[in-house]
Amino acid sequence: MSHEEIKKTSDIIARAERIREALRSESDLETVLDGEAEREAIERPGRLERLKGRVEQLFQGEKLAGLRGKVIESFGVPQFGPHHNEGMFMDSHLDGILSNIDRLRNGEFPDELPGGIRESFQTIANERTDELERYAFLHDIAKADRLRIRYEGKKEVDEPTWEEWRRRLPEAAREDPVALRAFCKENNVKGFAYYQLSQSKRGGIVQHGAAGRQYLEGLGEDVGIAPAMLEAIAAHEIAYQFENANARTYQKHLGEMEKEERGLALLASFLDTSSSLKSDGAVDLHNFMALLDAKHNFELFEEVADVLYADPALDPQKVKRSLGVLADKKVAIQESKEELLVRLRKETAK
Numbered sequence: 001m002s003h004e005e006i007k008k009t010s011d012i013i014a015r016a017e018r019i020r021e022a023l024r025s026e027s028d029l030e031t032v033l034d035g036e037a038e039r040e041a042i043e044r045p046g047r048l049e050r051l052k053g054r055v056e057q058l059f060q061g062e063k064l065a066g067l068r069g070k071v072i073e074s075f076g077v078p079q080f081g082p083h084h085n086e087g088m089f090m091d092s093h094l095d096g097i098l099s100n101i102d103r104l105r106n107g108e109f110p111d112e113l114p115g116g117i118r119e120s121f122q123t124i125a126n127e128r129t130d131e132l133e134r135y136a137f138l139h140d141i142a143k144a145d146r147l148r149i150r151y152e153g154k155k156e157v158d159e160p161t162w163e164e165w166r167r168r169l170p171e172a173a174r175e176d177p178v179a180l181r182a183f184c185k186e187n188n189v190k191g192f193a194y195y196q197l198s199q200s201k202r203g204g205i206v207q208h209g210a211a212g213r214q215y216l217e218g219l220g221e222d223v224g225i226a227p228a229m230l231e232a233i234a235a236h237e238i239a240y241q242f243e244n245a246n247a248r249t250y251q252k253h254l255g256e257m258e259k260e261e262r263g264l265a266l267l268a269s270f271l272d273t274s275s276s277l278k279s280d281g282a283v284d285l286h287n288f289m290a291l292l293d294a295k296h297n298f299e300l301f302e303e304v305a306d307v308l309y310a311d312p313a314l315d316p317q318k319v320k321r322s323l324g325v326l327a328d329k330k331v332a333i334q335e336s337k338e339e340l341l342v343r344l345r346k347e348t349a350k
Contacts, residue, residue, distance in 0.1 A: 017281065029279065033085075033181070040087045040177040047095055048075060051137075054098070058134050063222050070141060077143045078165075078180060081150070081191020085277040088177035090140060096275035097136040101125055110274065112285055117292065121267050134225050135268065139233045140194070142211035148193040159196040210234045231261045232268035238291065239269040244330035245293030247301045251327075255298065266291070293332040300333055301326055304340050308348065318348035 018036070052072055059068050075091035086092040103109075104125035109118045125132060147165055149158040160168070172179035183189075194208040213234040216223055238253055254262050273288045301323065308319045322344050326333070335343070 033279075034178075037088055037177040037181040040089075040092065044087070044089070044091070044175075044177060047091060051075065051091055051095060054133065055137060058130060058137065058224070061222070064219075067219060067223065070144075071137050073162075074141055074144050076174060077140070077147075078184075078192055080181075080184070081193070082278065083276050084192075085279050085281065086275070088180045090143065093140070093275055094136055097139075097271050098133060100271055100274050101129070101132050101136065105129065110283075110285060112289055113270075114292070117266070120263060121270065124263065124267055131225050131229060132267075132271075134223070135229055135232065136271070138212065138216060138223070138225070139236045139268065139272065140208065140212070142208040142215060143194040146194045146196045146208045146211060148196055150190040150193065152188040152190045154188075207234075207237065209236050228258070228260045228264050231257065232264040235265040236268040236272045238265060239273055239287040242287050242290040242294055244290055245297050245332045246330055247294060247298040247327045250291070250294040250298040254295075266295070297326075297329055297333050300337060300340065303337050304344065307341060308344060311345070313350060314345065314348045315350045319344075322347050 018032075055068055055071050059071070075089060075094070077090040078088065079086075079090050079093065080088060084090075084093060086096050104121050107118075107122055109121070113121075144162040147160055147162065149160070151158070166174060169183060170179060173183045174180075213230045216225070216230060216233065235253070241253055242249060254265060257265060269291065270288055273285060274283050276283065278284055304326070305323050308314055308323065309316070326340075326344075333340070
């Protein structure tokens with residue numbers, strides 16, 4: 001199936017608009033979501049057929065038979081909660097990413113994205129289309145192994161294996177969105193996350209992106225994605241670390257990456273964020289836009305720091321203090337590089 005056909009058949013945008021319209025008319029959200037599950041039950045068989053066909057095209061050969069099976073199995077990962085309301089199963093999220101890759105190739109962007117980012121994303125989407133589509137199918141490959149279930153009114157969480165989860169479900173709920181939604185409501189399931197504290201020997205969080213990268217690295221080059229794209233898989237949720245434009249946060253999470261890795265990590269984060277719907281049917285780019293502001297501040301900081309530290313007319317301690325203030329900014333810096341240098345030279349002169 002062509003990219004244009006994928007774009008036409010994706011229901012993510014239409015679903016979001018239906019939910020928003022229902023909420024504007026003060027409809028009960030639970031009733032709305034019940035109706036969306038019924039619609040998904042009708043649309044899902046055709047979507048699964050499309051996605052399975054694309055998996056066969058992207059991951060060919062006997063060596064990748066196991067990977068193909070794991071990808072197709074991942075279509076059945078359950079999802080709903082604060083961040084994923086595209087459908088009751090993960091195939092709806094993956095389909096949304098494929099559609100958004102297509103939109104980038106065609107030059108369709110949210111109004112919020114600045115011009116330079118648009119150009120970068122469109123170039124990557126056109127030059128690395130097949131690899132990006134492989135990314136779409138692989139970025140959440142470890143979710144099935146890291147289910148974390150939250151329940152209404154309980155502090156305790158449940159961390160079943162994939163097989164344990166499947167055994168709990170009525171057979172119909174393994175494939176049917178309506179049956180899965182009914183099961184979750186009857187069992188007071190609040191939502192799903194995809195990390196398991198129990199899997200970390202030191203008690204830290206093992207994110208599914210990093211786990212997915214480790215799994216794919218073990219398969220070698222046959223997977224058909226570059227090492228930089230593997231880094232993007234590990235970092236695809238990075239935007240959720242950003243609430244403001246702090247350059248230190250950017251340094252912590254992306255500062256050690258090479259240029260190609262940063263570009264792909266940004267694109268991966270955008271695709272994941274823009275293909276995830278909140279309970280009101282909306283895409284929330286707040287964290288991603290904060291990431292872009294932090295990127296701007298970090299890059300400006302680096303340029304200014306190189307110049308100031310090399311200037312013998314300036315006091316190194318004053319330079320360090322002024323740059324520290326700059327690095328701690330929580331809003332996007334509006335001054336140009338030249339304006340900053342003029343001001344900071346005055347502040348830090350011997």
